[in-house]
Amino acid sequence: MTTATPVRGARTASMAQALNSALRDAMQADPAVHVLGEDVGQLGGVFRITDGLTKEFGADRCLDTPLAEAGILGTAVGMAMYGLRPVVEMQFDAFAYPAMEQLFSHVAKMRNRTAGRLPLPITIRIPYGGGIGGVEHHSDSSEAYYTHTPGLHVVTPATVADAYGLLRASIASDDPVVFLEPKRLYWGKTEFDPALPVEPIGRAVLRRTGRSAVLITYGPSLPVCLEAAEAARAEGWDLAVLDLRSLVPFDEQTVCEVVRSIGRAVVVHEASGFGGAGAEIAARVTEKCFHHLAAPVLRVTGFDIPFPPPMLEHHHLPGVDRILDAVARLQWED
Amino acid sequence: MTTATPVRGARTASMAQALNSALRDAMQADPAVHVLGEDVGQLGGVFRITDGLTKEFGADRCLDTPLAEAGILGTAVGMAMYGLRPVVEMQFDAFAYPAMEQLFSHVAKMRNRTAGRLPLPITIRIPYGGGIGGVEHHSDSSEAYYTHTPGLHVVTPATVADAYGLLRASIASDDPVVFLEPKRLYWGKTEFDPALPVEPIGRAVLRRTGRSAVLITYGPSLPVCLEAAEAARAEGWDLAVLDLRSLVPFDEQTVCEVVRSIGRAVVVHEASGFGGAGAEIAARVTEKCFHHLAAPVLRVTGFDIPFPPPMLEHHHLPGVDRILDAVARLQWED
Amino acid sequence: MTVLDHRHPAAVPGWLPGATGPRSDPAPLLPDATPVRVLGTPALEKTDPELLHELYRRLVVGRRYNQQATTLTKQGRLAVYPASTGQEACQVAAAMALGEQDWLFPSYRDTLAVVSRGVDPLEALTLLRGNAHTGYDPKATRTAPLATPLATQAPHAVGLAHAARLAGDPVVALAMLGDGGTSEGDFHEALNFAAVLNAPVVFLVQNNGYAISVPLTQQSAAPSLAHKAVGYGIPGRLVDGNDAPALHAVLTEAVERARSGGGPTLIEALTYRIEAHTNADDATRYREDDEVAAWREHDPILLMERHLAAAGMLDDALVRDCAAQAEDLAARMRAEFHADAQLDPMSLFAHVYAEPTPQLREQADQLAAELAAEAEVHH
Amino acid sequence: MTVLDHRHPAAVPGWLPGATGPRSDPAPLLPDATPVRVLGTPALEKTDPELLHELYRRLVVGRRYNQQATTLTKQGRLAVYPASTGQEACQVAAAMALGEQDWLFPSYRDTLAVVSRGVDPLEALTLLRGNAHTGYDPKATRTAPLATPLATQAPHAVGLAHAARLAGDPVVALAMLGDGGTSEGDFHEALNFAAVLNAPVVFLVQNNGYAISVPLTQQSAAPSLAHKAVGYGIPGRLVDGNDAPALHAVLTEAVERARSGGGPTLIEALTYRIEAHTNADDATRYREDDEVAAWREHDPILLMERHLAAAGMLDDALVRDCAAQAEDLAARMRAEFHADAQLDPMSLFAHVYAEPTPQLREQADQLAAELAAEAEVHH
Numbered sequence A, B: 001m002t003t004a005t006p007v008r009g010a011r012t013a014s015m016a017q018a019l020n021s022a023l024r025d026a027m028q029a030d031p032a033v034h035v036l037g038e039d040v041g042q043l044g045g046v047f048r049i050t051d052g053l054t055k056e057f058g059a060d061r062c063l064d065t066p067l068a069e070a071g072i073l074g075t076a077v078g079m080a081m082y083g084l085r086p087v088v089e090m091q092f093d094a095f096a097y098p099a100m101e102q103l104f105s106h107v108a109k110m111r112n113r114t115a116g117r118l119p120l121p122i123t124i125r126i127p128y129g130g131g132i133g134g135v136e137h138h139s140d141s142s143e144a145y146y147t148h149t150p151g152l153h154v155v156t157p158a159t160v161a162d163a164y165g166l167l168r169a170s171i172a173s174d175d176p177v178v179f180l181e182p183k184r185l186y187w188g189k190t191e192f193d194p195a196l197p198v199e200p201i202g203r204a205v206l207r208r209t210g211r212s213a214v215l216i217t218y219g220p221s222l223p224v225c226l227e228a229a230e231a232a233r234a235e236g237w238d239l240a241v242l243d244l245r246s247l248v249p250f251d252e253q254t255v256c257e258v259v260r261s262i263g264r265a266v267v268v269h270e271a272s273g274f275g276g277a278g279a280e281i282a283a284r285v286t287e288k289c290f291h292h293l294a295a296p297v298l299r300v301t302g303f304d305i306p307f308p309p310p311m312l313e314h315h316h317l318p319g320v321d322r323i324l325d326a327v328a329r330l331q332w333e334d
Numbered sequence C, D: 001m002t003v004l005d006h007r008h009p010a011a012v013p014g015w016l017p018g019a020t021g022p023r024s025d026p027a028p029l030l031p032d033a034t035p036v037r038v039l040g041t042p043a044l045e046k047t048d049p050e051l052l053h054e055l056y057r058r059l060v061v062g063r064r065y066n067q068q069a070t071t072l073t074k075q076g077r078l079a080v081y082p083a084s085t086g087q088e089a090c091q092v093a094a095a096m097a098l099g100e101q102d103w104l105f106p107s108y109r110d111t112l113a114v115v116s117r118g119v120d121p122l123e124a125l126t127l128l129r130g131n132a133h134t135g136y137d138p139k140a141t142r143t144a145p146l147a148t149p150l151a152t153q154a155p156h157a158v159g160l161a162h163a164a165r166l167a168g169d170p171v172v173a174l175a176m177l178g179d180g181g182t183s184e185g186d187f188h189e190a191l192n193f194a195a196v197l198n199a200p201v202v203f204l205v206q207n208n209g210y211a212i213s214v215p216l217t218q219q220s221a222a223p224s225l226a227h228k229a230v231g232y233g234i235p236g237r238l239v240d241g242n243d244a245p246a247l248h249a250v251l252t253e254a255v256e257r258a259r260s261g262g263g264p265t266l267i268e269a270l271t272y273r274i275e276a277h278t279n280a281d282d283a284t285r286y287r288e289d290d291e292v293a294a295w296r297e298h299d300p301i302l303l304m305e306r307h308l309a310a311a312g313m314l315d316d317a318l319v320r321d322c323a324a325q326a327e328d329l330a331a332r333m334r335a336e337f338h339a340d341a342q343l344d345p346m347s348l349f350a351h352v353y354a355e356p357t358p359q360l361r362e363q364a365d366q367l368a369a370e371l372a373a374e375a376e377v378h379h
């Protein structure tokens, strides 16, 4: 549970707290920023990301809505049309699905439909992914639905600093942003200073350098990849780890530079592999870096199955061993 | 407009007529087959695919529903639970979006959720794609949303015979099938005999052999690819054309065999490229056939934009020239 | 103290143990048993003649607009036109009930309401012509784009009205829907949000008896669509949808109540779609000619002419003037639409995002190169 | 002649010109001003004592089930448990109102209704324990899986009921929802489909005052949730949700009307969630202790005991027997859940499709190899 007291300067914070600070600071900085969703008010959200906002800014600014996701997002569209910057919370990944028509047919398209006259600066926060023992419908990784929808930005932080910085940047964006929050990273604490800027949306960041191969990843899989890179040293592999941070815009330039210089890559994400974001990354990187590749770009992803029940989810989620197995298949003998 | 009179034996028919025959024959063969959707009854559907069914089988078997897609699909789920085989018509691609929660969270998952005890043999017919001058929301290519959802089959015919055969197979399937009908191929007529079996769901078919490169495609882009292959002869290229027919299951074996034997491939589809079905195909083929590839697998797809207004759609849709440009980039000098 | 703090009496002890019934009295929310009418009733006498003349003028011009647009589809100059022929009273009354600062949220059939609001008649047709998705500036005209996905504009209207109310602006949003649209989940969610937020929004359902081919009896079993209001705790009104002054009165009352903090209203207007669903539709497949003929007798223009004439409120000069204005507009439409639209293919990339992604930039370059190559060939 | 041909009087001349009002009288659809009660009213005397005793037994056993499951979450033996503590009357009455052949469509909070239907009490908890998505056989038990996405089970109930009716089977479907669930589009679409199809389905809304933290006043402004019925043209009933015999009477009546072709009913039961939303929730953040205390006084078991005792219908033997049965069940739950679940990871691939895709086969092989390698290491 986060504290509702704002703190300035460097601090130790969880991602949940950093997100909470980002919302608070954005609301303070710009009266147009409004938060709405299910249980975001008095309860502070089921993950407490909106904790204290209603108390500080009033129910007009942080609104408990009726329980209807299409209604929430549709209402946010209207609010944005009037000049507000709504931040919508979807309570869990799978509960964003009722809002898909509003998202695909309006949120993503309104700017284009009106030749730029009606931009929709809406941020849609969606806690996503597994690893928290959630029962069915509470652990989906739905990013591929969003990345394939032109008009949406798709952003997902993997560090506490990025959680703060990317959420501020998303709210400040004049375009709709699907902001995917890796649930299982909510609680881990690190040192961070909200005053320190992070790289902008659309920029990938190399979290670890390495010369054997690069793990390309985002969101909940970043810590797993860093752990795998550490473990790989024992096998004699020096793995780089690249954190995409935003899937749209996709930082093709950075990704391709890294892949070209290393020559071997594995894409890692939790979502099912078939048609997942990793497919786009692998296909694109291959097209652009073909002659620099010593081996095909491999993917380590969730299986092509509905998300498993809590007791079995660890078999589904990409772990260190599965990543190392993939690295081993990068045709080192060639 | 199709005729409502059933015909036996070989005939000249449009895809719309073949689909209509498939529905009629399936309803005749199995009383569990029920059709439901908006305007499917007396009107016969806005594309007349269900023409005459209410007259022949009664409103109980071919039902005009209220105007609510989640309600339609949710009702079909309940009908399937009781042992029926519902065939749902979504009026246009973008109008399936209100039903996404029912599709993702129930249709795709019910068999798995119940350890096989509650299979849902539902066929969801969705007219999709552009090229018919439709105004916004009437030309989306939404297949990637479905292919990324485990539990769904995704089938799309490109010939009159397949329209009939694959729809019969989809209705007969014990699993839910998203059956995507390429609108712009509805009206072209060819000879076909419903009695002749087609390859099953899950099998890709080589529509044209060739030795220079293979165009991998499906649905509305098949005729474009065949045209491109024809035009390519003038440039000295002998192009094969592979029709996937079903995206899930994906016929990896056939696709990889063809790609390995030819060494160069271009994937072609109408949907936006980023995160589209072509990404999966390119990534998978590359992974499995890496050392057989003389060039990266290229993609020719719709741009990453909302579907354009009718007067501009031809700039968006992959055409012969754009396909030939891609073929030209297949590193022939290497 | 915030706007929302007092939207409802906070604690409702009625729901605690000892509850004896509903939190509020449903009676005032139920529509009258008879649709509101002005034409042919004593209320006509009390109606401002200028208003009646303006309504009449807009009906006549609107009808011609509908007809000309329908003709243009037959000539292939418009991709599609969902005519509001027969429903013009709803269209013009909706536009006239709104003030400058108010917002209209039309459905795909409501081009005429958009035009009657003051949007350029040709720009309003851009979507249906097929050259761009929206021809007018929604912000400048306070008119949302024509909504194609049914009922999806309803929550937008609620959100905009809510935002305006929070800002303290006296702005009302009017959402227009069809009878079929009331079946969609978005309709339900919008009405519920509107009621809970007490948003200044009015929902006008044009019940024209059909959703494409599906008659109302297969769409709803409700006593009337206006009765849906009670389930949200807002008033429902039933009005003759071909009686322009009645519509104007009911709409104006609802708009003014919304503006003064009284919350949303659901209005059902009983009307009829004289043309097929669109030019792509064949209405003979699902309805009988006599049904259409009966409604032609209840035509909104006919009704106005009959009753205004009977009341001595219609003079020939007005009739002639309206007809001339209508012909002028039709001529302008023909002239404009028989010329080919000028289009820039590169506009496809201009507004997907505020800044194009690297991928879009690459794709735009590709198209530009293709266009340049084509231009080369043609020179 | 088909079932649907005559679902509604075909042509409704009321909607042609000359229409004077609603197609049907709304009055019979409106709920009574007072929630139906049996306890503390003369109706109690007329109720079958055996029924009352069976209701009481199930309430007592059900309460213990709720308590034990809640305790198991604290011990980490269940992943999550949304208790129906305080709502047992709704749970038990729902189960008892249905016949063997009828179908129940429970929400995630309705495990007790599932158990009270006859599903094995441990199998019913499989989802919440976390070892599988559904522990029981829906077809064999005619009980749909617990629905987590709100209101999505409502259209399923309609479809099943419709299919049964088409087959001529006297099957009724009962869908259970919460007050919050009524805001979802699926609720609206399901009720409308049910009404239009005249499907034999009953909707039971357990209005427990909250959707997680959101109180009813922020969920709906309707006079009551039962008033939503009129918008679909079906009857709405309001009942004291802690009065088990009242619930049983209202539900049975609705089920029998549905079974005999009378169509759907919407029932709102006024009740209260005594525990937090789930074990993961902190209810002190959004509600006061005295509110909970007031409802504890209106507890469904307390009410039964008080009124049955007053009527001389409760003897000590029964009370003791029920308590013993409850303890037996709790002991069985503890024994089962303190043992570790036996799980087969390969089951992940077994039921995605009737036949696994080539891709799934490859992935299953991968996992099998990993498991084999692990087993190797452990030997």
Ligand SMILES: Cc1ncc(C[n+]2csc(CCOP(=O)(O)OP(=O)(O)O)c2C)c(N)n1
Residues within 6 Å of the ligand: B038, B067, B091, B095, B098, C109, C148, C149, C150, C177, C178, C179, C180, C181, C182, C208, C210, C211, C212, C273, C277
């Ligand atoms: C979500 C959605 N589903 C389906 C359609 C296709 N469609 C367009 S108009 C229409 C009928 C609408 O009927 P109604 O709401 O009564 O409006 P009317 O056409 O009578 O004005 C349908 C089904 C759509 N536009 N949007």
Ligand SMILES: Cc1ncc(C[n+]2csc(CCOP(=O)(O)OP(=O)(O)O)c2C)c(N)n1
Residues within 6 Å of the ligand: A038, A067, A091, A095, A098, D109, D148, D149, D150, D177, D178, D179, D180, D181, D182, D208, D210, D211, D212, D273, D277
């Ligand atoms: C579509 C959807 N949105 C959000 C949720 C998350 N959620 C679970 S329970 C709940 C509150 C439900 O309230 P209510 O319907 O009143 O049922 P109760 O919990 O009171 O039994 C919410 C928001 C969900 N399960 N499904």
Ligand SMILES: [Mg+2]
Residues within 6 Å of the ligand: C178, C179, C180, C206, C207, C208, C209, C210, C211, C212
């Ligand atoms: Mg209509």
Ligand SMILES: [Mg+2]
Residues within 6 Å of the ligand: D178, D179, D180, D206, D207, D208, D209, D210, D211, D212
């Ligand atoms: Mg509740």
